[in-house]
Structures are given as C-alpha cells and as structure tokens.
Amino acid sequence: MNHLSRRQLLRGAALTGAGLLAAACATPGDPAAQKPAATGAVSAANPLGLDENGPLEVVIFDGGLGDAYATTIHEPLFLSRHPKVRLKHSSTKEISGTLQPRFVGGNPPEVINNDGAQSLDLAALVRAGQLQDLTPLLDAPSWDDPGTKVRDVLLPAAVEAGSFDGKPYSVPYVFMLFGFWHSAKLFAQKGWKAPATWDEFLTLCAAMKKDGIAPFAYAGKYPGYVWEAILTMAVKHGGPEVMQRVDNLEDGAWKADALTKAATAFGELHARGFLLQGTEGLNHTESQARQNGGEVAVIPNGSWLENEQKKVAPADFGYAMFPVPALEAAEAMPGAALHAMPGSGFVVAAKSRNPAAGMEYLRAMVSREGAGKYSGLVSTLTTVRGAALPPQAGPGLKSAAAALEAAGTSLVNWRVHEWYKEIATELDAATGQLMTGGITAVQWAERLQRQADAVKKDSSIKKFSR
Structure with missing residues (x-):
C-alpha cells in the first residue's frame, strides 16, 4: 500500500521524466491523443458532468489488498447511479510497466490505483500535465450529503498528501x-x-x-x-x-x-x-x-x-x-x-476519454458505504472521516487503532x-x-x-x- 506506502517502500524503477515528456507530447497523428474528453450535463445527480454513456476504465494494483473491493463494492456502487457508463475493470501487479505505454500513446485509463513496487512517479506525472486536477472533485457535494463537500469527508492529511504545490492530484484511500x-x-x-x-x-x-x-x-x-x-x-x-x-x-x-x-x-x-x-x-x-x-x-x-x-x-x-x-x-x-499517513493513492488521468467519470468514481469510493464496506473486506483503515473499525477487525488492526488514538495529533510524515x-x-x-x-x-x-x-x-x- 502516497507518501510512503508499503508499495513505495518496495518501488523500483518508475516512469521517468523523459518518458513522461514523451507522453505529454503524444504524436500529432495519434487519434487517442487528439480526442477531446467526454462531458455531460451538470446536475444534482451528476455534479461533475460526466458523460453518462461514456467509458470508465479502472485499473487496480493487485497487491496485498487484492482487487475484490473494486469489483464487489466500489464499481457496483458507481453503477448504481450511472448504469449506462461502460465500465471496464483490470488489475495488475506492475502499474508502471502496464500503463507507461498507454500514457505515451495518449490513451490512459480514467482511474488508476497507483500502488506497488512499480508504481508511477506522481511528481513526474504532475510536471508533465498527465494528472487531472481534482479540485472539482473535492469541491463537489459528497455522495451521501449534498450539503457536505467531498474535501470535508476526507481526513486533512489525505488532502495534503495527495497535493503538489497546493493542488490535489491524488486521493490516498488507506490510512496507514x-x-x-x-x-x-x-x-x-x-x-x-x-x-x-x-x-x-x-x-x-x-x-x-x-x-x-x-x-x-x-x-x-x-x-x-x-x-x-x-x-x-x-x-x-x-x-x-x-x-x-x-x-x-x-x-x-x-x-x-x-x-x-x-x-x-x-x-x-x-x-x-x-x-x-x-x-x-x-x-x-x-x-x-x-x-x-x-x-x-x-x-x-x-x-x-x-x-x-x-x-x-x-x-x-x-x-x-x-x-x-x-x-x-x-x-x-x-x-x-x-x-501515520495516507496511502494507496487513486488518480485520474487528465488525458483519458472520460476524466469526469473518473472523479465521480472517486466520489463514490469516499462515501460512507464505499469506505465502510472496504474496511470490512480488507481490515484496513481508510482516510474517510469517522470511519469505524469493522466488527471483524483483527488484533493487529485493533492494536494499530489503539496506537493511533494514543498518538492523538502527534503524527509525523514527509x-x-x-x-x-x-x-x-x-x-x-x-x-x-x-x-x-x-x-x-x-x-x-x-x-x-x-x-x-x-x-x-x-x-x-x-x-x-x-
């Protein structure tokens, strides 16, 4: 499992600055690089303006947490409100090796769980303009309460850890x-x-x-x-x-x-x-x-x-x-x-076909249902405020939660x-x-x-x- 996750502890070679520059400057003849992002009408039911008939591709890191949380919790939750979106799911143990060619080719997926030994270099992606600025997501109404913004259902540390030069580009989902x-x-x-x-x-x-x-x-x-x-x-x-x-x-x-x-x-x-x-x-x-x-x-x-x-x-x-x-x-x-820090970050590719759908997927993830069921399935704390320990929490998770309570605000990160x-x-x-x-x-x-x-x-x- 940004910020220093287990996966960052393991990470080897990542997407290089040179490779990203190539990705940022996809060849003029590449139709994927030229095709504009799909959009839809903004409404209370669609606050981010995603194309309801467009695509949504989700790529999950297949590591210690697996990918069942996506296929059994988050993806069905998203589709419950946007059933016509064409959702495609895949998982891989090598995020960078799998997705680097797609960034270079100008056809990255909408949602990426950037994790693992071969995770992408987020700073380099930001520098190359490859990541979606998630400010619209954070300022959107939360999945559960229209009167509460998404940024206010996340722990402040999560927003900070996912930001570069004050702009949010990642939503770290696991609180480690x-x-x-x-x-x-x-x-x-x-x-x-x-x-x-x-x-x-x-x-x-x-x-x-x-x-x-x-x-x-x-x-x-x-x-x-x-x-x-x-x-x-x-x-x-x-x-x-x-x-x-x-x-x-x-x-x-x-x-x-x-x-x-x-x-x-x-x-x-x-x-x-x-x-x-x-x-x-x-x-x-x-x-x-x-x-x-x-x-x-x-x-x-x-x-x-x-x-x-x-x-x-x-x-x-x-x-x-x-x-x-x-x-x-x-x-x-x-x-x-x-x-203690947020990790297992989720990003949206700015040059994907339907980035608004990618942000909407993240909005579903940080709902009470999305976070609660996730914790219950993988016995891991999330960065969603007030997320309770699942009833089946093991002794290790309980020990970590007790240590967190004892630490209070004395948390360190870099x-x-x-x-x-x-x-x-x-x-x-x-x-x-x-x-x-x-x-x-x-x-x-x-x-x-x-x-x-x-x-x-x-x-x-x-x-x-x-």
Missing part, C-alpha cells in the same frame, strides 16, 4: 500506521513488554537473543522498511521541522543531529548482532515468513501487515505493534508519536521520497549499507546531503515545498 510489529502471543509467553525508549529496546533485544530468537529483521532488499523507522525516530527526537527542512531541500538538512543520531542507533543493531542472519537478502514476504515461523521477534512494517498475512500467519499469532522507540526519554515529540526519486534511490542504497556496517551514520548523512544538493542545483527538476 507504521511501527514495530510483533506477535502478542510470543511477547506474552516470554513476558516481554513493549519498550518506550531505544535503550529499553536494546535491553529487550539482548533478552530475545539470549532466548535464541533473532530480535530484529527487515526486508533487506527493500531498505525503505527500515529507513522509514530511522526517519520517524529522527522526527520524534528533533521535531517535525527535521523532515520539513529535508523536504524543502534546505542546506545541510540531512546532517541534522537528530538524523545522525537515529541512523547511529539503527546501525547499532548490526554492530550488536541483533539482526536476523541474512536479513539483508530478504524481501518483504520472506522477512514476514521468518517472523511467522518464530525466527525473529520484531519487524518494522505497516498496518496492512495483518491483512496481507491472514492466509499464512498462524491463526493465534496475534499481530500487534508499538511505536518506534524514542531515542531518549526527553524528546521533541511524545513517545506515542507515530508515522514527502521527499515522493517528490524526488533521485533522493529516494540514494536513501535505499545508503541505508542498505548502513544496516550492514558498510558505512557510518555520518557517511550515510553525507551521501544523502550530496544527493539533495545535486537535486537542488538541477534546474530540470521541479521543486516542491511544504
């Missing part, structure tokens, strides 16, 4: 919480308690190792799982401005004391022998399988984990999470602070990985080396600062700020 995940059953059996500080965590790691269980593992092939935790620790220690300065490409931002200290702390896991042997070669499913088998106690992950593992984890595993421990007892933010793919790539590489003892925390910070400086100086890269 990150932390350290473990088996509540195992912790109870061993008498282990969730640590509040890093020193307490290291003490716990020593006890775990003595018991013959590797204390910590992560998806070594996808270092985003661990750099997410490093950045969270840094923000808790130094305050939100730590990553705000990084996002804004301020001089020396990556060399902040809080970032170096956090990187040092995580590097210590390798130095003390607290990592599962071979963790640097694992992918995300392999690290999760090792935890299911009792080989490792704690992994950094997100609130999608329980749903993703429901078919393979022991029935009594008892997923639970605790926040990334505080670096010190006295921090800039409370110990309960979390990295955008640098989303805005600048060049920095995200270097963050992966440098963190992989940090966690295997190949470089020091100071060298980690220096590498990232050099990359940030290069991005800042490159006039061909559009800059964003918050």
Whole structure:
C-alpha cells in the first residue's frame, strides 16, 4: 500500500521524466491523443458532468489488498447511479510497466490505483500535465450529503498528501500506521513488554537473543522498511521541522543531529548482532515468513501487515505493534508519536476519454458505504472521516487503532521520497549499507546531503515545498 506506502517502500524503477515528456507530447497523428474528453450535463445527480454513456476504465494494483473491493463494492456502487457508463475493470501487479505505454500513446485509463513496487512517479506525472486536477472533485457535494463537500469527508492529511504545490492530484484511500510489529502471543509467553525508549529496546533485544530468537529483521532488499523507522525516530527526537527542512531541500538538512543520531542507533543493531542472519537478502514476504515461523521477534512494517498475512500467519499469532522507540526519554515529540499517513493513492488521468467519470468514481469510493464496506473486506483503515473499525477487525488492526488514538495529533510524515526519486534511490542504497556496517551514520548523512544538493542545483527538476 502516497507518501510512503508499503508499495513505495518496495518501488523500483518508475516512469521517468523523459518518458513522461514523451507522453505529454503524444504524436500529432495519434487519434487517442487528439480526442477531446467526454462531458455531460451538470446536475444534482451528476455534479461533475460526466458523460453518462461514456467509458470508465479502472485499473487496480493487485497487491496485498487484492482487487475484490473494486469489483464487489466500489464499481457496483458507481453503477448504481450511472448504469449506462461502460465500465471496464483490470488489475495488475506492475502499474508502471502496464500503463507507461498507454500514457505515451495518449490513451490512459480514467482511474488508476497507483500502488506497488512499480508504481508511477506522481511528481513526474504532475510536471508533465498527465494528472487531472481534482479540485472539482473535492469541491463537489459528497455522495451521501449534498450539503457536505467531498474535501470535508476526507481526513486533512489525505488532502495534503495527495497535493503538489497546493493542488490535489491524488486521493490516498488507506490510512496507514507504521511501527514495530510483533506477535502478542510470543511477547506474552516470554513476558516481554513493549519498550518506550531505544535503550529499553536494546535491553529487550539482548533478552530475545539470549532466548535464541533473532530480535530484529527487515526486508533487506527493500531498505525503505527500515529507513522509514530511522526517519520517524529522527522526527520524534528533533521535531517535525527535521523532515520539513529535508523536504524543502534546505542546506545541510540531512546532517541534522537528530538524523545522525537515529541512523547511529539503527546501525547499532548490526554492530550488536541483533539482526536476523541474512536479513539483508530478504524481501518483504520472506522477512514476514521468518517472523511467522518464530525466527525473529520484531519487524518494522505497516498496518496492512495483518491483512496481507491472514492466509499464512498462524491463526493465534496475534499481530500487534508499538511505536518506534524514542531515542531518549526527553524528546521533541511524545513517545506515542507515530508515522501515520495516507496511502494507496487513486488518480485520474487528465488525458483519458472520460476524466469526469473518473472523479465521480472517486466520489463514490469516499462515501460512507464505499469506505465502510472496504474496511470490512480488507481490515484496513481508510482516510474517510469517522470511519469505524469493522466488527471483524483483527488484533493487529485493533492494536494499530489503539496506537493511533494514543498518538492523538502527534503524527509525523514527509514527502521527499515522493517528490524526488533521485533522493529516494540514494536513501535505499545508503541505508542498505548502513544496516550492514558498510558505512557510518555520518557517511550515510553525507551521501544523502550530496544527493539533495545535486537535486537542488538541477534546474530540470521541479521543486516542491511544504
């Protein structure tokens, strides 16, 4: 599962700026590129003016959440009000590989669930004018109440996370919480308690190792799982401005004391022998399988984990999470602070045949029925305000919800990985080396600062700020 989702943690090559420029300048002879978007009459029943007899193509990322929520909930809900629209559904595990040729050819689908290891580079799409400005959607009446705008049924964090330079281009649908995940059953059996500080965590790691269980593992092939935790620790220690300065490409931002200290702390896991042997070669499913088998106690992950593992984890595993421990007892933010953010973004292609229908589909998604049934099906929180936990919520989702309640407004997030793919790539590489003892925390910070400086100086890269 914008913003740093599980899928962004995994993402590899995305649609390049050059490819997008080619897409933005589809050849004059391409009829798909020339055909104007379909429109219809605006009315109370059709506030966005979609063509009621036009097409609507929906492409869903087929990952841990599957695509049944689209075929059994959202698409029927949309068609209940617009039955004559010609709806086409497909799913894929490779969003970029599947859709890049269609952007280049000028015939992208209306709705895209931009997720997965091969997700599209949204910043590049925005720069190339390929995404629909969703302001008309946010200002439209909500599906349930004509007196309430769509923007007011979404969590503010969702609107912010889907915006570039103040304009909304994506609707992140899943509200994800990150932390350290473990088996509540195992912790109870061993008498282990969730640590509040890093020193307490290291003490716990020593006890775990003595018991013959590797204390910590992560998806070594996808270092985003661990750099997410490093950045969270840094923000808790130094305050939100730590990553705000990084996002804004301020001089020396990556060399902040809080970032170096956090990187040092995580590097210590390798130095003390607290990592599962071979963790640097694992992918995300392999690290999760090792935890299911009792080989490792704690992994950094997100609130999608329980749903993703429901078919393979022991029935009594008892997923639970605790926040990334505080670096010190006295921090800039409370110990309960979390990295919590909207993810699994949905976008509408501006050059599709019926973009208004794409926006109307999103309007249906963020309805009470659409969000409520979605949560019930995939056991995941959404970005729709006031969405209650489904009755069948598992222990992991309940644990995440409790952590969110404890955090209150102490939630942290950043955008640098989303805005600048060049920095995200270097963050992966440098963190992989940090966690295997190949470089020091100071060298980690220096590498990232050099990359940030290069991005800042490159006039061909559009800059964003918050």
